[in-house]
Amino acid sequence: MSQLLFDNIQRTVGYDVPLSELEPFRNLFFEKSMDKKTVLAEEGKRCKYIWFLEQGSTCAYYANESGDKTAVQFSIEGHWISDMYSFFSDREALFYIETLEPTDVLFLSRTHFEEACRTIPFVERFFRILTQNALAAQLYRIAKTNSESAEQRYLDFAGRYPHFMSRIPQYLIASYLGIAPQSLSRIRNKLATQR
Amino acid sequence: MSQLLFDNIQRTVGYDVPLSELEPFRNLFFEKSMDKKTVLAEEGKRCKYIWFLEQGSTCAYYANESGDKTAVQFSIEGHWISDMYSFFSDREALFYIETLEPTDVLFLSRTHFEEACRTIPFVERFFRILTQNALAAQLYRIAKTNSESAEQRYLDFAGRYPHFMSRIPQYLIASYLGIAPQSLSRIRNKLATQR
DNA sequence: TTCATTTCTTCACCTAGGTTAAGATTCCGG
DNA sequence: CCGGAATCTTAACCTAGGTGAAGAAATGAA
Incomplete structure (x- = not known):
């Protein structure tokens, strides 16, 4: 199991998650190395995965009719990324997500995510806190941006x-x-x- | 149990929550009627509650040095409100929350919230989905606003x-x-x- | 109902940041 | 090492929306 992911989980849930839960969770992922400028998620399509960045960086953005990009989020190794609007609600993605460098990524599919929530105790808590933190960051951003x-x-x-x-x-x-x-x-x- | 809260829970978790779970959850709340312009949360202080609006409306805003308000969120009956940044992360609140009309509110304290997460099965899932939806709404707002x-x-x-x-x-x-x-x-x- | 307060409108003027265009740099594949 | 593509800079001009001031309208407490 990747040290980065291991640490990320322990830190997020706030207690020692037993290996008996971590192992089956890790087994739901598959890993992939991607070139720079690989598109992970596309606006208008369902986003079927949530990703954990092992190495590299990504940008979430939307593009207007004329094709220019507005970035909404940057991520580097140790971050979770997805179009969470799409992934969690099974609606059409709002954003594109694209690698900015050669990037190593762990994939967790929606199906496996839901399975994990049902069967592995720490997972529901883990994703609750993960989305809470993401929400807090967005609220902070909105508060600071407009003013x-x-x-x-x-x-x-x-x-x-x-x-x-x-x-x-x-x-x-x-x-x-x-x-x-x-x-x-x-x-x-x-x-x-x-x- | 309030019909509004009952429906809100059923719709959010997506399955029939048994009364044996709903009852003890409802018992963790207390209800209060508030005048117009009552301040529920204050920037810079810990936000100790998450609230469910039974009737009325609220505004979340931040105020700059000169005291003028920038609204970040409006809510009416059937909505959950809190400074989620503060409530979930136990940091200082980013926003004020104030009633815009005479308003009836259910209070759930941080302590009771955590107790409920530990002891009542549907609650962890309920708040995961609630924050996911809130996050999705913020992402949507950011995407549409800037452009x-x-x-x-x-x-x-x-x-x-x-x-x-x-x-x-x-x-x-x-x-x-x-x-x-x-x-x-x-x-x-x-x-x-x-x- | 009346006066004070809060909210909304209008107008004249101003500025942060947009737009267009062009050239300077940096990067990268062959 | 070279040439094209991507990125960054500079500059002149423009406009959406900010600001300040004043009055009109609505609200609400006594």
């Missing part, structure tokens, strides 16, 4: 996720912050100059 | 929540849409004129 200028949002983001800055193209960060890439350039230029 | 003009956001909101329009002051709706109240007036005026 701050683009410059402040950029500074917050850079301070909060310094490890993202070097691994994610700047135009995607701009879209995440809700501004045009040119505007982010302008802001960065201004900040660099006035220092 | 549309203020006018389009207003039309979406009015179309999606027509029952809110008459019960919620317009300046709060404006703040929810991320615009100044004057701008919402301007937009409404324009729409009314051009029709």
